Amino acid sequence: MLSLAEENYLKSIYHLSDAGEKAVLTNELAEALNTKAASVTDMVKKLSTKEFISYEKYYGVKITSKGKSVALAVIRKHRLWETFLVQTLGFKWDEVHEVAEQLEHIKSTLLIEKIDEFLGYPQVDPHGDPIPNAQGKIKKLEKTALKNLTAGSESTIVAVKDSDSNLLKYLEKIGAKPGKKLTVISKEEYDGSLQVAIESQHYFISKEVSENILVTL
Amino acid sequence: MLSLAEENYLKSIYHLSDAGEKAVLTNELAEALNTKAASVTDMVKKLSTKEFISYEKYYGVKITSKGKSVALAVIRKHRLWETFLVQTLGFKWDEVHEVAEQLEHIKSTLLIEKIDEFLGYPQVDPHGDPIPNAQGKIKKLEKTALKNLTAGSESTIVAVKDSDSNLLKYLEKIGAKPGKKLTVISKEEYDGSLQVAIESQHYFISKEVSENILVTL
DNA sequence: CTACAAATTTAGACTTACCTAAAAAAATAT
DNA sequence: ATATTTTTTTAGGTAAGTCTAAATTTGTAG
CATH class of the missing domain: 1.10.10.10 (Winged helix-like DNA-binding domain superfamily/Winged helix DNA-binding domain)
Incomplete structure (x- = not known):
């Protein structure tokens, strides 16, 4: 073990x-x-x-592939627990990471399968990251960082990097959640900042932040 | 920590x-x-x-009282997780112990309070053991081992010892769950075995087993 | 009350997962 | 192409939690 x-x-x-x-x-x-x-x-x-x-x-x-399957099992658990914490227990985005880091190491196949079933076999976690299945297979979608879009592009947010709690709080405030539509209104070439619309609200987004939001076209 | x-x-x-x-x-x-x-x-x-x-x-x-409060916090977590596993995820009695032994060590006050809330602030776990509150207070009821009852006694099962998985399976089979009514029909003095009724089914129970079922009168 | 048995502690060692400091290898810069 | 810097490894050590074997203390039985 x-x-x-x-x-x-x-x-x-x-x-x-x-x-x-x-x-x-x-x-x-x-x-x-x-x-x-x-x-x-x-x-x-x-x-x-x-x-x-x-x-x-x-x-x-x-x-190795042996190592990969261990890693994917842990990642699967992490993402299922994050989903559970947010969807079932009402955790905020930025509160889940630390706890999921602990829960991902609980050893029980039965437990994680039951959680998966309870959640209705979700495909992505609350950050939009795909949840590997029990065999370690991941369904992946084409995603790109928001910063790569040009003025006028319409996209759907699929994920945000989940490491920094302050960033997550900020994204929460502007409603930048996976699933939300996002339109790039304009882009300042000199500093890479963007003006975007999320649910008809306009926001000014720095280049830094735009590197941490992933979207599909 | x-x-x-x-x-x-x-x-x-x-x-x-x-x-x-x-x-x-x-x-x-x-x-x-x-x-x-x-x-x-x-x-x-x-x-x-x-x-x-x-x-x-x-x-x-x-x-010490300092030690007690640590112990009670762990016991609280253990019992809340057991309740969650059985009630929410549909675990069987005998499947919960090992997993709860791991989950009880997850460090997050928020998590356990949310679980408690989600479960509707249960007073006892699936074995009938009382769940300490966040302050470590336990509501306790008068309980006695089934083996102490005499022929004719009517009682309610409040708990079973949760250590032995084979015992739990057996108790499950005869429907000996907390909350169930149990009547002692007869008692053999020479070996301490009992004949009992649970939901109008009659069962023969050895002295050993009768030491592991706790009841209230 | 002495001798033996049982329980407990001490002493010394092992494993895991770290660390610091020094040595060695690889990358880079002049 | 050599010197310097950066990266990585080696060597040796530490802390937590465990172990075995030996020593010590306590309990018990004649």
């Missing part, structure tokens, strides 16, 4: 590698996990022996 | 001491926690320094 630390490493490696596409460097991982490079080296050696990743000294790690 | 191990020790000490009434011996604790006496000695020293218990060498430990 995997430890909490091992699960967190695999989850981070999965995310940082874009779902296993590219290798992940020691320092990236150290930063993501709030730990030191030396600790990462120790752990990746262990995960490598257990064949959840392949590790080549000085060249970073790649996640 | 208390570790998982510390929380488990305090919970066990609370239970074994009858809610803090009597001292708990090293070996009892070792047995309850599936560990060795030497490990218990180490941990009780630590908990004692932190003033969750008072510890006198060779004489066992007593839980």
